[in-house]
Amino acid sequence: MSRFLRRIQGRSESKEHKILKVRIKEEVVEGVLEACRNVHPREFIGLLRAEEGMITEIILPPASIYGKGLAQFQPHMLPFDFSIVGSIHSHPSGSGRPSAQDLNSMFNFGFVHIIVTFPYSSYQDLHTYDKKGNPIQWEIVE
Numbered sequence: 477m478s479r480f481l482r483r484i485q486g487r488s489e490s491k492e493h494k495i496l497k498v499r500i501k502e503e504v505v506e507g508v509l510e511a512c513r514n515v516h517p518r519e520f521i522g523l524l525r526a527e528e529g530m531i532t533e534i535i536l537p538p539a540s541i542y543g544k545g546l547a548q549f550q551p552h553m554l555p556f557d558f559s560i561v562g563s564i565h566s567h568p569s570g571s572g573r574p575s576a577q578d579l580n581s582m583f584n585f586g587f588v589h590i591i592v593t594f595p596y597s598s599y600q601d602l603h604t605y606d607k608k609g610n611p612i613q614w615e616i617v618e
């Protein structure tokens with residue numbers, strides 16, 4: 477079996493595995509909080525890239541989509557990439573719960589989703605969910 481096929485198989489197995497905790501690099505969290513403050517009151521939107529089980533990078537959608545809100549964001553417009561594990565977006569309203577639209581669009585893609593709530597000032601403004609909208613724990617790694 478080729479390396480490519482093994483990677484696909486590994487991914488489908490991990491989809492069935494219940495995620496208990498997500499690890500995020502500290503500099504990623506700091507960068508996201510700052511980015512959310514910068515675009516407020518617009519929504520910040522990005523994709524999460526992971527390496528070895530830890531979120532290490534945020535991928536921004538193309539400039540044509542960025543800043544126009546979640547309705548404009550379609551993950552299939554972006555390059556297909558196995559290291560992308562989910563999405564992150566801000567809620568300028570301050571609500572930490574995924575909306576019905578979140579669950580029906582963005583949350584279908586990947587398996588870890590983060591909502592960042594106004595005022596984007598501390599780690600408590602990050603809320604992490606699985607693709608069904610169940611809260612999952614997360615921890616910061618330096």
Ligand SMILES: [Zn+2]
Nearest residue numbers: 567574575578
């Ligand atoms: Zn949302």
